Amino acid sequence: MSARWKFLLRFALLLALFEIPLLTQPVDQYVVRPLSAGIAAASGELLRFVNQKVTVNGTIIAAPCFAVDIKNGCNGLETMLFLVAAVLAFPATAAQRIVASFLGILLIQIVNLIRVTTLYLVGCHRREWFESFHLAIWQTIVFATAVLFFAAWSRRAVARA
Amino acid sequence: MLLRALRFVAGAVAGFLFWWFAPPIYNQAIAFAAAPILQIDKRLCGPRLQGEGRNIFVSPRLCVAPTANVPADQLTYNIILLAALFAMRGRLLPFVASCFVVMLTHVLSLAATIESAYATRTASWGDQHFSPIEQDLWVGTEYFWRLAGMFAIVFACWWIAQSSGRAK
Numbered sequence: 001m002s003a004r005w006k007f008l009l010r011f012a013l014l015l016a017l018f019e020i021p022l023l024t025q026p027v028d029q030y031v032v033r034p035l036s037a038g039i040a041a042a043s044g045e046l047l048r049f050v051n052q053k054v055t056v057n058g059t060i061i062a063a064p065c066f067a068v069d070i071k072n073g074c075n076g077l078e079t080m081l082f083l084v085a086a087v088l089a090f091p092a093t094a095a096q097r098i099v100a101s102f103l104g105i106l107l108i109q110i111v112n113l114i115r116v117t118t119l120y121l122v123g124c125h126r127r128e129w130f131e132s133f134h135l136a137i138w139q140t141i142v143f144a145t146a147v148l149f150f151a152a153w154s155r156r157a158v159a160r161a
Numbered sequence: 162m163l164l165r166a167l168r169f170v171a172g173a174v175a176g177f178l179f180w181w182f183a184p185p186i187y188n189q190a191i192a193f194a195a196a197p198i199l200q201i202d203k204r205l206c207g208p209r210l211q212g213e214g215r216n217i218f219v220s221p222r223l224c225v226a227p228t229a230n231v232p233a234d235q236l237t238y239n240i241i242l243l244a245a246l247f248a249m250r251g252r253l254l255p256f257v258a259s260c261f262v263v264m265l266t267h268v269l270s271l272a273a274t275i276e277s278a279y280a281t282r283t284a285s286w287g288d289q290h291f292s293p294i295e296q297d298l299w300v301g302t303e304y305f306w307r308l309a310g311m312f313a314i315v316f317a318c319w320w321i322a323q324s325s326g327r328a329k
Contacts, residue, residue: 004324008317019309023301078308086316136180136238140173143312144242147319 003091010089018081022072033059035077036070039109043070043116054120061116066123068116074134076112076142080105083146090150092157100153104146111145165249172248176241180234188212188233194268195275204290205279219275227283229275236270239263239311246319255322259315266314270306277303 001009021027036059044056054063059070072078083104087097115138123130179187192210199208206221215234221227243263247256277299280291287296 004321008320011317012313015309015313016305019305020301022308023304072304073308082309082312082316132181135235136177136241140238140241140245143316144169144173144245147242147246147312147316151323 007089007091011085014085014088015082018085019078022078022081028072032072032075032077036072036075039075039112039116040070042113043120046113046117047120050117052120052124061120063120063124065125066120066127068120068123070116074116076108076115079108079112079142079146082143083108083150086146086150087153090154090157092154096157100157104149104153107149108142108146111142115142168248168251169245173241173245175248176244179244180238180240184215184234184237185212187237188215188217191233191237191264191267191271192217195271198268198272199275202276205275208275210275217271217275219278227279227286229278229283231271231274231278233271235307236274236311237267239315242312243315243318246315247322250323252322255318255325259318259322262318263314266311270303270311273299273302273306 022032040056040059040061044054044061047054047061052063054061056062061068061070084101087100087104090097092100119130119134119138122133189212192212196208196210199205199210204226205219206226207223208219208226209222211218211220212233213230215232217231217233219229219231240260240263243256243259247259280287280296280299291299
C-alpha cells in the first residue's frame, strides 16, 4: 500500500474514532454542550464589544432581532477533530503533531468565533441570507481553513524531515 | 501564492453558483439514482423521489407509508469546497474524477438520509418499522456524514490528486 493510501486509511479510522462519540448522549452532555456554551459566551462578549445588545443563556445568543442556538456542528468541534485526525495520520514527529494540533485548534476556534458572530449579524440584518451563510458559506470556510492549514503544515513537515 | 488564493476564491464562487442554481436538475438526477437503492428496503413501499426546488419529496407507491421531504441541498454543498480546492491547481482530469466520486456519495447520502428520515422523523411509523438499533444506525450515519464525512471525502479526493501530482 502506498504512503498516500496509508495516510487516508489512518485518517478515516481516526476520524471515525473521534467523531462517532460526538453522537452519544454523555459526550454531548459533558463535552459538546459545555464547549458550545463557552463559544456562545465568547461570541456574546464579541457582539457586545461591537455594540450589539445580546444576552447569552447557555448555548443561545439572543436579542430582540434574532437568536442563534449553537449546536453540534456549529461549535467547530467536528472540524477540530477532522484536523487532528489528519495531523495524527500524517507521518511527522510527535512534537510536530502536537504543535500543529494546538495551532490548528486555535485557528479553527478563532474562525468559528467569527462564524458565530457574523451569523448572528446576518440573521439580525439579512435573515433571508441566514440559511445559505449558515450551511454553505461558513461551513465551507471553516473546513477549508482546516484543509489549507493541514496542506501548509504537511508540506513543511515533509521539508523538515 | 496570491494567484492560488484568487483561484481558490474563484473556484469557491463557481462551486457556490453550481450549488445554488443546479438543484432543479441536479436534485432530480441524484433522486433518480437513489431511487433504485431505496427499492431494496421494502418498508419504504417502493418510494418515488421527486426533486422539488432545493428539496426531494419522497412518496410511497406500493403500500401505505408516510411521505418525507429531504433538504437535498444540505447534502451537496461540499461541491463548493471541492471546486475551490481543485481550482488552486487547475488540473481538469482529477477534478472530473473527483466530481464523479463526490456525486456518487451524494446519491448514497441521499439514500441514507431518507432511511434516517423514515426511521426517526415519521413519529410512530418509524418506531413500528425500525428497531432502536436501526434507528440509531441510520441517524448516526446521517449525522456523521453531515458533520464530517461529506468534507472528508472532498479532502480525500483532493489529497489523492495532490499527492499523485507531486509524485509525477
